[in-house]
Amino acid sequence: MEKVITVKNLVKKYKKLTAVDGISFDVYQGEVFGLLGENGAGKTTSLEIIEGLRQPTSGDITVLGYDLHTELQEIKEKIGVQLQSSAYYHYLNLQEILNLFASFYKKSINPEELLHTVGLKHKAKEYVSKLSGGQRQRFSIVASLVNDPDIVFLDEPTTGLDPIARRHLWSLISNIKAKGKTIILTTHYMEEAEVLCDRVGIMDKGKILALDETHKLIEKAKNPYTINFICKDLSQEHSDNLKKIGQLENIYGKWDNYLLKLSKREHLDQAIDLVQKIKPVSLAVGRAKLEDVFVELTGKTIDE
Amino acid sequence: MLVRNKQSLFWALAFPLIFTCIFGFFFGKNTTLGSVTVIDQANTDLSKGLVTALSDSKLFTINKESDINQAKDAVKKSSLSGVVVIPENFGDFTKPEAPKNVTVIYDPGNSQVAATLLSFVDKFLTATNFKMQNAQTIFTLVEEKINTRELTYYDFVLAGILGLALMNSSIIGISVAMSKYREDQILKRITTTPLAGWKFILAELFSRLIVNFVQINLILLLGVYVFDGHIYGNIFIIYLLAMMGAILFQLIGFVISSLVKTTDAAQGMATAVTIPMMFLSGVFFPIDQLPKWLYGIVQYLPLAPLLRMIRAVALDNLSPLENPKNFILVVCWIVGCLIVSSWKFRLADE
Numbered sequence: 132m133e134k135v136i137t138v139k140n141l142v143k144k145y146k147k148l149t150a151v152d153g154i155s156f157d158v159y160q161g162e163v164f165g166l167l168g169e170n171g172a173g174k175t176t177s178l179e180i181i182e183g184l185r186q187p188t189s190g191d192i193t194v195l196g197y198d199l200h201t202e203l204q205e206i207k208e209k210i211g212v213q214l215q216s217s218a219y220y221h222y223l224n225l226q227e228i229l230n231l232f233a234s235f236y237k238k239s240i241n242p243e244e245l246l247h248t249v250g251l252k253h254k255a256k257e258y259v260s261k262l263s264g265g266q267r268q269r270f271s272i273v274a275s276l277v278n279d280p281d282i283v284f285l286d287e288p289t290t291g292l293d294p295i296a297r298r299h300l301w302s303l304i305s306n307i308k309a310k311g312k313t314i315i316l317t318t319h320y321m322e323e324a325e326v327l328c329d330r331v332g333i334m335d336k337g338k339i340l341a342l343d344e345t346h347k348l349i350e351k352a353k354n355p356y357t358i359n360f361i362c363k364d365l366s367q368e369h370s371d372n373l374k375k376i377g378q379l380e381n382i383y384g385k386w387d388n389y390l391l392k393l394s395k396r397e398h399l400d401q402a403i404d405l406v407q408k409i410k411p412v413s414l415a416v417g418r419a420k421l422e423d424v425f426v427e428l429t430g431k432t433i434d435e
Numbered sequence: 436m437l438v439r440n441k442q443s444l445f446w447a448l449a450f451p452l453i454f455t456c457i458f459g460f461f462f463g464k465n466t467t468l469g470s471v472t473v474i475d476q477a478n479t480d481l482s483k484g485l486v487t488a489l490s491d492s493k494l495f496t497i498n499k500e501s502d503i504n505q506a507k508d509a510v511k512k513s514s515l516s517g518v519v520v521i522p523e524n525f526g527d528f529t530k531p532e533a534p535k536n537v538t539v540i541y542d543p544g545n546s547q548v549a550a551t552l553l554s555f556v557d558k559f560l561t562a563t564n565f566k567m568q569n570a571q572t573i574f575t576l577v578e579e580k581i582n583t584r585e586l587t588y589y590d591f592v593l594a595g596i597l598g599l600a601l602m603n604s605s606i607i608g609i610s611v612a613m614s615k616y617r618e619d620q621i622l623k624r625i626t627t628t629p630l631a632g633w634k635f636i637l638a639e640l641f642s643r644l645i646v647n648f649v650q651i652n653l654i655l656l657l658g659v660y661v662f663d664g665h666i667y668g669n670i671f672i673i674y675l676l677a678m679m680g681a682i683l684f685q686l687i688g689f690v691i692s693s694l695v696k697t698t699d700a701a702q703g704m705a706t707a708v709t710i711p712m713m714f715l716s717g718v719f720f721p722i723d724q725l726p727k728w729l730y731g732i733v734q735y736l737p738l739a740p741l742l743r744m745i746r747a748v749a750l751d752n753l754s755p756l757e758n759p760k761n762f763i764l765v766v767c768w769i770v771g772c773l774i775v776s777s778w779k780f781r782l783a784d785e
Contacts, residue, residue: 214623214624218621219624222440232628236629
């Protein structure tokens with residue numbers, strides 16, 4: 132697959148703070164690449180350097196074959212950017228904003244068409260301030276597509292949205308990917324990274340701790356397999372038997388809800404048999420989440 | 436966008452128009468120094484002569500009243516500028532015991548009107564004394580006006596209001612707008628596009644120059660056609676000078692926005708820049724009245740040489756280059772602000 136972005140030994144320092152500490156990664160054409168980490172991990176800083184908004188302290192970056200230091204204008208023609216918290220002119224309506232931004236590029240898409248793709252055509256004459264949170268985020272993303280970019284940068288695209296609005300946005304991002312565009316996004320939502328991203332880089336304190344395809348990262352977790360079951364009055368004997376083959380814990384203090392984490396595929400069948408003997412009220416076999424990988428790597432969770 | 440921001444547009448246009456009207460009502464056509472009540476208790480030829488002289492001078496609006504106490508109250512409440520009391524039998528030469536004093540009641544706090552009223556009545560009585568004594572005039576006063584044009588204080592202040600309007604709307608408008616754009620990350624968003632920074636800045640400048648042009652039109656139309664202001668010079672040159680001033684003040688606005696981080700700070704700094712200039716650049720009164728040391732400084736403020744040029748053209752029909760120092764000062768300010776804003780103003784944070 133063709134590399135569209137290469138980042139080598141990227142460093143960004145602010146006086147005593149090292150925001151980005153020598154990260155390297157490549158992004159391939161047509162994939163959704165995610166940078167996952169908590170606030171302050173260096174995700175947005177890394178993204179904004181690649182977008183040309185910040186100057187790196189050191190490191191080499193190429194985007195679509197163009198060198199970031201010397202060919203930034205060419206890069207800007209071919210990328211679309213949705214900032215973490217961007218606003219638009221208060222007194223221009225949606226269509227006018229898209230027209231304005233389209234005028235900055237050599238190539239652009241009809242604003243009406245863009246608004247239609249996100250279900251905002253009927254809001255074309257409204258100001259951004261009249262939109263709901265979800266509508267604003269959809270507009271913000273669609274504004275990043277006005278020049279029909281090859282690469283789209285999305286910085287925390289669903290922050291602040293309710294679960295339903297978030298899922299609508301996931302659907303939109305999937306549609307963008309389906310059009311052959313490469314997407315780089317930052318997020319601190321584990322589920323979002325898991326659902327949307329083909330590859331994820333887990334960042335903490337300016338470094339990338341792990342980078343791989345999402346399912347491979349999960350498979351590298353200490354306990355990649357899980358069995359979730361509900362059982363009233365689990366006996367000590369059964370509990371001890373289960374603990375011999377895996378890690379048994381109550382889920383968030385609910386005494387009847389158990390999660391058995393298994394490190395090996397071979398233990399899964401044995402574990403299922405043991406659990407079924409208990410005759411649980413409910414049983415679900417699954418796999419670890421990206422959150423588990425994150426906790427193992429960083430020793431902490433991300434508070435939403 | 437500027438047109439749709441109705442509040443901002445209203446204040447950009449209404450604020451200077453309010454000043455134009457206020458000063459017009461005070462100092463424009465058919466205005467006097469104030470109202471004076473004459474209580475003529477004598478009703479003689481001499482007393483009537485004084486009343487007629489006061490009325491014909493058009494310095495005051497003359498009312499006739501009979502109640503001294505009511506008139507005094509009105510002066511205390513500042514609804515009247517002065518009272519002239521001509522006692523009974525004043526000017527009746529058939530009565531030797533007739534009073535020979537005219538009383539002028541005034542508020543010392545209203546020194547301008549008081550001085551003029553006292554001087555007028557005193558001059559009238561002095562002339563009457565000489566006439567009564569058949570005194571020969573030995574020494575006389577000859578007046579020579581530096582120009583024969585009809586000029587009033589309103590003409591002076593109209594040019595000042597023009598400069599004030601351009602200064603306030605441009606400096607505050609640009610500095611606050613750019614800071615707000617920065618706070619809202621609009622500037623940052625624009626930086627992600629291929630749009631060159633200088634194009635963005637030019638577009639902002641040009642759109643505001645259109646508003647400035649409308650301001651100039653409204654102020655001059657109102658000042659000249661409603662309040663009888665006078666413009667003796669080339670109106671086209673006045674427009675050019677005013678637009679030059681508008682560009683200068685917008686550049687000052689960019690300098691301010693490049694130095695501050697927040698909209699509140701921009702507002703504060705813009706106010707700190709405009710308020711001293713409003714009072715020390717000759718907007719409302721000539722600055723040569725100031726102490727020498729202070730005048731030596733404020734004559735170089737950006738608005739001061741601009742107003743000197745506009746007044747030279749508007750009031751004296753001179754060329755703006757009559758005193759090239761003013762033109763050079765304004766150009767220096769423009770170049771200086773252009774250099775500073777090019778160096779410091781950034782669309783992005785880095």
